[in-house]
Amino acid sequence: MLQQTRAEVVIPYFLRWMALFPDLQSLAQASEARVMKAWEGLGYYSRTRRLHQGARFILDRWGAVPREEKDLLSIPGIGPYTAAAIRSFAFQERGVAVDGNVARVVARCLGWKEQSRAEIHKRAYSYIDEHLPRDASQHPWELVEASIELGACICKPKGALCEQCPLREVCVAFRTQQVENILPPKKNQIQPVDRFVPLLVSQGGEQEHVLLFHHPPWSLMGGLYEFPSIPLAERSQWEKLASTRGVYPVSEVSFAPITHCYTRFRATLHAALFTVEQTRPVPPSISLGEVLFNSSGEDKPRKRLASRPSLAWHRRSQLADYSFSSGHRKILFLLRSKIWTGMRFKASHAVSK
Ligand code: SF4
Secondary structure, rough: EEEOOOOHHHHHHHHHHHHHOOOHHHHHHOHHHHHHHHOOOOOHHHHHHHHHHHHHHHHHHHHOOOOHHHHHHHHHHHHHHHHHHHHHHHHHOOOOOOOHHHHHHHHHHOOOOOOOOHHHHOOOOOOOOHOOOOHHHHHHHHHHHHHHHHHHHHOOOOOOOOOHOOOHHHHHHHHHHHHOOOOOOOOOOOEEEEEEEEEEEEEHHHHHHHEEEEEOOOOOOOOEEEOOOHHHHHHHHHHHHHOOEEEEEOOOOOOOOOEEEOEEEEEEEEEEEEEEOOOOOOOOHHHHHHHHHOOOOOOOOOOHHOOOOEEEEEEEHHHHHOOEOHHHHHHHHHHHHOOOOOOOOOOOOOOOO
8 A cells, every 4th residue: 555655645545444354364255346445546456456366365375474485475466575574574584675765775875876776776685685684583674674664754765854864974875965866756757638528327317327437357457447538639529429329418517627646647537427318228338338439549449458448337326336446436426426416417408419
């Protein structure tokens, strides 16, 4: 949870997660949908799936988390860093857990400034491996934990608190005033992306159905639901096409644009509500989706067919149990809190046919 998200954001998720899955058994025996729902909003869903698979794997094979490195490394989703961290924190064994924080402390202390991030990381790993005590009586795990904490709280990527640092006397970067030049924060190039999100709802009160994409479990957004969307620039073209196929805007309902930041882009989602003339709302609906959403080059069928999300109608009453990607979850929240409060939609046929 902490790998890409700040601790203050993670805390409520972590507490809820631990209440739902307090031990290995409860996590391993939970359905994937329940696990994904508990993680919803944190992103990087492939990690959730691997965590879940890992719990099942451990339970099947050993019944409890193993402590040997080779066993830990055989668990799906566990690499050298996680294996070392588990050995160190859970079992108080020697584990060379070198994350970005530790690499930064070592590189600054020793004044390494000419290498790339990857080279520094590799070198820091060798350095820690060489110097970390092998004798358990010297508590090597304390040194590992202290280095991680020092990097996270004192030797920060920007604004290092050198005056409070216990390594100040020996730190080359501090002495030579090179602190901010060694492993400064990464510069993220955030791309703005504007998407039009037509919320297609079939008429029919509580039996209303909503058109949704569902990403296959092995894809990047594995297991998540999203409303269909297209580039904003294609909105008017799409609306014209939609009106010829019995899809009409609900003109009395409007949504403010929703912005959501991902690692590499900032998406602004422009949602609008549409009703679909459909007396029998459950499939076949794929043809409707294919016709309506493959108008743009960007949304043409992907090369890897197996990773394409499936498009289908879902009962409105089921949506609360689904896991949505973060931006689309905000749209669902608006739909549920502001629109689906007992009102029935009235379609506007304002768009020319
Ligand atoms: S003295 Fe400053 S740069 Fe050196 S390890 Fe401490 S916080 Fe980092």
